[in-house]
Amino acid sequence: xxxxxxxxxxxxxxxxxxxxxxxxxxxxxxxxxxxxxxxxxxxxxxxxxxxxxxxxxxxxxxxxxxxxxxxxxxxxxxxxxxxxxxxxxxxxxxxxxxxxxxxxxxxxxxxxxxxxxxxxxxxxxxxxxxxxxxxxxxxxxxxxxxxxxxxxxxxxxxxxxxxxxxxxxxxxxxxxxxxxxxxxxxxxxxxxxxxxxxxxxxxxxxxxxxxxxxxxxxxxxxxxxxxxxxxxxxxxxxxxxxxxxxxxxxxxxxxxxx
Numbered sequence: 001x002x003x004x005x006x007x008x009x010x011x012x013x014x015x016x017x018x019x020x021x022x023x024x025x026x027x028x029x030x031x032x033x034x035x036x037x038x039x040x041x042x043x044x045x046x047x048x049x050x051x052x053x054x055x056x057x058x059x060x061x062x063x064x065x066x067x068x069x070x071x072x073x074x075x076x077x078x079x080x081x082x083x084x085x086x087x088x089x090x091x092x093x094x095x096x097x098x099x100x101x102x103x104x105x106x107x108x109x110x111x112x113x114x115x116x117x118x119x120x121x122x123x124x125x126x127x128x129x130x131x132x133x134x135x136x137x138x139x140x141x142x143x144x145x146x147x148x149x150x151x152x153x154x155x156x157x158x159x160x161x162x163x164x165x166x167x168x169x170x171x172x173x174x175x176x177x178x179x180x181x182x183x184x185x186x187x188x189x190x191x192x193x194x195x196x197x198x199x200x201x202x203x204x205x206x207x208x209x210x211x212x213x214x215x216x217x218x219x220x221x222x223x224x225x226x227x228x229x230x231x232x233x234x235x236x237x238x239x240x241x242x243x244x245x246x247x248x249x250x251x252x253x254x255x256x257x258x
Contacts, residue, residue, distance in 0.1 A: 010033075010037075010040050010043070011043060013030050013033070013040075014030070014034075014040065014043050014044045014047055015047060016030075017030045017031075017044070018044065018047055018048055018051060041195075045133065045195075046133040046134045046135075047134070049130060049133050049134070049238070050130070050133075050134055052220055053130060053219055053220070120182045121181055121182050121203060121232075121234075122216075122218060122223070122225075122234075123218075124179070124180070124181035124182050125179075125181060125199075125201055125203075125223070125234045125236055126218045126219055126221060126223070126236060128179035128180070128181060128188065128199065128201070129199040129221065129236045129237075130219075132177065132188075132190070132197070132199060133197065138174070138177070138190055138197055138199075139174055139175035139176060139177045139190050140175070140176065140177040140178060141153075141175045141176050141177070142174070142175040153176065153178070153187050156178055156185065157178065157185050157186070157187055158204075160187070161176070161187040161189060161202045162202065162231075162256045163176075163189065163256060164250070164251050164254045164255075164256055166191060166247065166250050166251065166254065169246075169250050170193065171191045171192070171193055171198070171246075171247050171250065172191065172192050173189065173190070173191055173192075174190040174191060174192050174197065175189075175190055176188060176189050176190060177190065179201060181201065181203060184203070184204070186201055186202060186203050186204070187201070187202050188200065188201040188202075189201075189202075191247060193237070193239050193243060193247070194239075196237055196238060196239045197237065198235060198236070198237040198239065198244065198247055199234075199235070199236050199237065200233065200234070200235045200247075200251065201233070201234045201235075201236075202231050202232075202233055203231065203232045203233075203234065204230065204231060204232075205227055205230060205231055205232035206230045207230070208227055208230070208232070209227070210226075210227050210228050210229070211226055211227040212226060213225070213226040213245075213248055213252075214226065215241055215245070218236075220238065221236050221237060221238050222236070222237060222238070222239065222240070222241045222244050223235065223236045224236075224244055224245065224248045226248070226252070228252070233248075233251075235247060235248050235251075
């Protein structure tokens with residue numbers, strides 16, 4: 001039986017939709033609702049991004065050979081010989097399975113944390129972008145006007161960032177926010193491109209020479225990094241690398257707003 005969706009929590013609808021738990025009729029109803037509700041569509045994109053990140057980093061790994069046998073031996077599990085023994089065996093097998101699963105999951109998590117700690121700034125940039133996608137609003141100061149965005153950083157960080165209006169080039173500014181990267185508050189400008197958001201973060205990098213742009217990928221997101229005038233810039237988004245390259249080129253070559 002098809003259940004009415006109109007009175008249900010929109011967030012729960014999105015979770016159920018992404019988990020594939022709706023029948024075709026209700027799935028189409030949710031898609032129709034998202035097509036007329038930008039906030040609900042954005043929530044769907046944020047949750048989908050989180051799920052993709054979890055699948056990428058918390059994939060289940062096969063346990064080492066012989067681990068199950070060693071665990072079963074350690075907890076005293078024996079071959080079943082009677083109905084009662086079979087019952088006991090099932091519970092012990094369940095306990096062994098839990099231990100094995102916990103071991104594998106723990107190993108995966110440790111590997112993920114170790115990889116993340118190898119480059120704290122890069123990891124912090126990606127984490128901040130993902131948090132913004134999952135937050136109710138991806139920015140602290142919402143405006144397409146540089147006279148609102150730039151003053152929004154005053155008094156919160158030592159120096160306001162370089163702000164460039166790229167609306168005429170199909171990259172309208174959405175606003176800005178303060179991110180904490182490697183325990184340092186840094187400014188992030190947010191641009192829109194079609195239905196995607198691009199975070200451009202300026203990290204103080206005094207004493208280092210200017211450098212050309214370098215493309216990389218992290219957690220399914222494209223990233224560009226370059227250094228200019230004592231600042232390391234990081235642009236991250238799930239847009240195609242060619243589109244992100246276009247924004248970076250425009251940002252670097254367009255005179256900043258005064």
